[in-house]
Amino acid sequence: MVIFSFSVVRPSIIVKADGVLPNGITVLTGRSGSGKSTFIKCIAGLVKPTTGIIRYDATTWADRDQKIWVPTQDRRVGYMPQGNIVFPHLSVENNIKYSKRGTSEMCEKLLKRLGLERYRHTKAGQLSGGEQQRVALGRALFSKPTILLLDEPLSALDWTLRKHVREDSIAIIREWNVPCIWVTHDESEAEMVGDRHWICEDGTVIIN
Numbered sequence: 001m002v003i004f005s006f007s008v009v010r011p012s013i014i015v016k017a018d019g020v021l022p023n024g025i026t027v028l029t030g031r032s033g034s035g036k037s038t039f040i041k042c043i044a045g046l047v048k049p050t051t052g053i054i055r056y057d058a059t060t061w062a063d064r065d066q067k068i069w070v071p072t073q074d075r076r077v078g079y080m081p082q083g084n085i086v087f088p089h090l091s092v093e094n095n096i097k098y099s100k101r102g103t104s105e106m107c108e109k110l111l112k113r114l115g116l117e118r119y120r121h122t123k124a125g126q127l128s129g130g131e132q133q134r135v136a137l138g139r140a141l142f143s144k145p146t147i148l149l150l151d152e153p154l155s156a157l158d159w160t161l162r163k164h165v166r167e168d169s170i171a172i173i174r175e176w177n178v179p180c181i182w183v184t185h186d187e188s189e190a191e192m193v194g195d196r197h198w199i200c201e202d203g204t205v206i207i208n
């Protein structure tokens with residue numbers, strides 16, 4: 001279980017969060033610039049909080065007072081950033097195996113579950129947007145991460161693809177039973193995706 005109580009001071013905003021991430025899918029919404037990405041980057045180990053702590057079960061990932069900082073590669077988080085989500089010149093299989101943390105068996109299972117078996121040797125850049133999204137999800141799930149952090153996972157897709165990829169992604173996340181934060185600024189998506197809904201308002205993550 002991830003427990004956090006931290007702040008990040010930015011020139012434009014102070015991002016603050018205090019809570020516990022439960023199992024299931026937690027949707028995080030909020031206006032552009034409200035601090036959503038900064039929040040999940042702190043959990044992922046990509047941004048250092050200015051003050052406070054982040055713990056995963058008995059392990060401290062960050063503690064500013066004690067000067068503890070566990071880098072992202074040692075947290076085993078599945079992080080899917082906004083924007084360019086695949087390595088276009090690598091094959092689908094090598095994209096999924098990029099972290100080298102999982103097993104070949106795990107990769108096979110993901111290729112099958114994500115409907116990507118026939119593309120395993122295809123360069124990821126040659127796939128459609130929805131297929132690339134599934135490759136990125138596979139990469140994030142490879143090695144069964146402790147938590148999954150998805151930053152606007154459907155934003156690159158057109159409306160017709162969104163529904164399909166959204167439903168597929170939710171089903172796979174639930175099957176893999178990994179706690180997930182799903183960031184979106186689309187309110188209708190928020191209603192359809194999560195078990196609970198957190199809101200980021202002017203930097204403060206409001207936990208329900």
Ligand SMILES: Nc1ncnc2c1ncn2[C@@H]1O[C@H](COP(=O)(O)OP(=O)(O)OP(=O)(O)O)[C@@H](O)[C@H]1O
Nearest residue numbers: 010011012013031032033034035036037038039185
């Ligand atoms: N590395 C950085 N250095 C300084 N300021 C930053 C940095 N990263 C983000 N910020 C600022 O912090 C604020 C919050 O940014 P963040 O990306 O977390 O917002 P967001 O809610 O995810 O926005 P969006 O929905 O547009 O992606 C913004 O004002 C942004 O300009």
